[in-house]
Amino acid sequence: MKQSFDDFLRNTVSLDETRMNRVQRAHHFVREKLTAIDEVAERKTGRGTYLQGSYPLHTAVRPCDENEAYDVDVVLAADFLKEAGRMIPGMRVLRWLQDCLESIGTYQDKTTRKSCCVRIDYESDDQRFHLDIVPAHRPNTLRGPIKIPPDWSQSDPRGYIDWFRSQCDGDDWLLHVVRLLKYWRNLQGITPNSMILTTLAAHHSPAEAGSLDDALVKTMSSIKDWMQSQTLGRIEVHNPSMQGEDLARNWPAHRQRRFRNRLSVALETAEEALDSTGEEDTINLWNQPELFDGTFPKTVRGLAEGAKEKAAAMGSGGLAVGPSGQVSTGPDRSGRDVPDNGGFYGDK
Incomplete structure (x- = not known):
């Protein structure tokens, strides 16, 4: 079933090239525009942003329903300490991030504030997805654990990717x-x-x-x-x-x-x-409902029968490989011009 599973992964399960290209353009654009805002540039750590979740893990899957949305997570790493050394409240940071994104004309009235991120919704005639922008307190380096709102709990998305x-x-x-x-x-x-x-x-x-x-x-x-x-x-x-x-x-x-x-x-x-x-x-x-519910490739290639035929021929000594590399099981050709090394051309 190798070819069937390859087709299933490529044509049904994995994100197709169109979706991948749209996601890539979207996250590159928002990361570039967001980090160019003065308030963000003053706070950001290093380059400021990176991806987390299934997209950089290469485990993202296509929605089962073409009308369903899929998501991509972008981390904004920055310093969210007040001058007095206390953390800025997480909800205030989320409101600030939403204002920053809304100031980019492309995203005006297209953002939603969630519990730990700000979401940008993208819709077209054929697909929907959203970018979740997560503000993370990481003042010195992009490596290591981060703290995320609303309560500044710890997380380590880059460490998980490495693992x-x-x-x-x-x-x-x-x-x-x-x-x-x-x-x-x-x-x-x-x-x-x-x-x-x-x-x-x-x-x-x-x-x-x-x-x-x-x-x-x-x-x-x-x-x-x-x-x-x-x-x-x-x-x-x-x-x-x-x-x-x-x-x-x-x-x-x-x-x-x-x-x-x-x-x-x-x-x-x-x-x-x-x-x-x-x-x-x-x-x-x-294709049973408890497994892949009719979405698995239904093409019958007859590969199993061919494999059985060759296995039987091999066992009876009726299998030969010609100079062109073609395997023959037919009675009119098997055994003809077979080399002394047992039926195989080329170096040992």
């Missing part, structure tokens, strides 16, 4: 498994949030997997087993870049139970799909 990239190093499947799990979660309309799901996937990624679907099933199985060993409502998922932070602290027990139950049902079907030997049956299983 996840280190988990992907040497793991051929993790990045794609995270995308597939996030897309599946969105189709099912369940929690947890992306940071929890990404962390769980990284912690439960298999040491060995023969293919992407094998890695996906093994990751799902490991997460399910771990959740069944935990007490719902007391589950903790520690932030790898800030061990003192429990990412699951606001994940209610009833939503944990729903996720665990949906995962168990999906896993049963995914294991059946992985064990299936018929291409049509396998495609049908991946």
